[in-house]
Amino acid sequence: EVQLLESGGGLVQPGGSLRLSCAASGFTFSNYAMSWVRQAPGKGLEWVSAIVGSGISTYYADSVKGRFTISRDNSKNTLYLQMNSLRVEDTAVYYCAKVTVAARPPYHFDYWGQGTLVTVSS
Amino acid sequence: EIVMTQSPATLSVSPGERATLSCRASQSVSSNLAWYQQKPGQAPRLLIYGASTRATGIPARFSGSGSGTEFTLTISSLLSEDFAVYYCQQYENWPPLTFGGGTKVEIK
Numbered sequence: 001e002v003q004l005l006e007s008g009g010g011l012v013q014p015g016g017s018l019r020l021s022c023a024a025s026g027f028t029f030s031n032y033a034m035s036w037v038r039q040a041p042g043k044g045l046e047w048v049s050a051i052v053g054s055g056i057s058t059y060y061a062d063s064v065k066g067r068f069t070i071s072r073d074n075s076k077n078t079l080y081l082q083m084n085s086l087r088v089e090d091t092a093v094y095y096c097a098k099v100t101v102a103a104r105p106p107y108h109f110d111y112w113g114q115g116t117l118v119t120v121s122s
Numbered sequence: 123e124i125v126m127t128q129s130p131a132t133l134s135v136s137p138g139e140r141a142t143l144s145c146r147a148s149q150s151v152s153s154n155l156a157w158y159q160q161k162p163g164q165a166p167r168l169l170i171y172g173a174s175t176r177a178t179g180i181p182a183r184f185s186g187s188g189s190g191t192e193f194t195l196t197i198s199s200l201l202s203e204d205f206a207v208y209y210c211q212q213y214e215n216w217p218p219l220t221f222g223g224g225t226k227v228e229i230k
Contacts, residue, residue: 008137026199031129035219037166044209044221044222044223044224045158045160045166045209045211045221045224046184046221047211047217047218047219047220047221050217050219059216059217059218060157060217061217062218095165100168100171100177105213106155106158106219107154107171107219108168108211108213109166109168110168110177110178112165112166112167113165114165115165
């Protein structure tokens, strides 16, 4: 059974940093691109970042480029999102998501974690 | 960036009726479109990809159609568990991957 379990969310002041983790199980992690998608309270879905299975290539939304870094440790089956210079508008539930098809770009996502809430506030 | 626009924002439907949701892209996305369902407090669930291919385990009452800039998600006969918010997402031209604003399907 595929499982994705996020952790690391919490309350942080503007300008602060957080590191989110997503522990994956139930599939060959290194074969699949992964992504982070966020959802501000009461709002829709916003794609944040993606990384291919090998970790060689990464992609970012303009809204987080230069502030967030996606990475993965395939030996630990874990996806990360390092978030620096956080802003109030980064407040959201952050989901990690697994791409549907192995060895394909991060087109669409068939499994999602339960999400972790990041609140940026003074 | 490709902008995805969903309509209507809210759709009121009675159980057993048919629901038709629309998604429009600001430029052609070919058939590179996915649909997700999200219930309150839950993560999104993939329903459709490739505009018309049902994801694993998705009931046949869900169907997707369209190509280019106009897409439709049809739920043939609504069950109580289908009342939720539905999002479309394009993956033709990325980054960024972009989602529509969502359509809430509520009980009439």
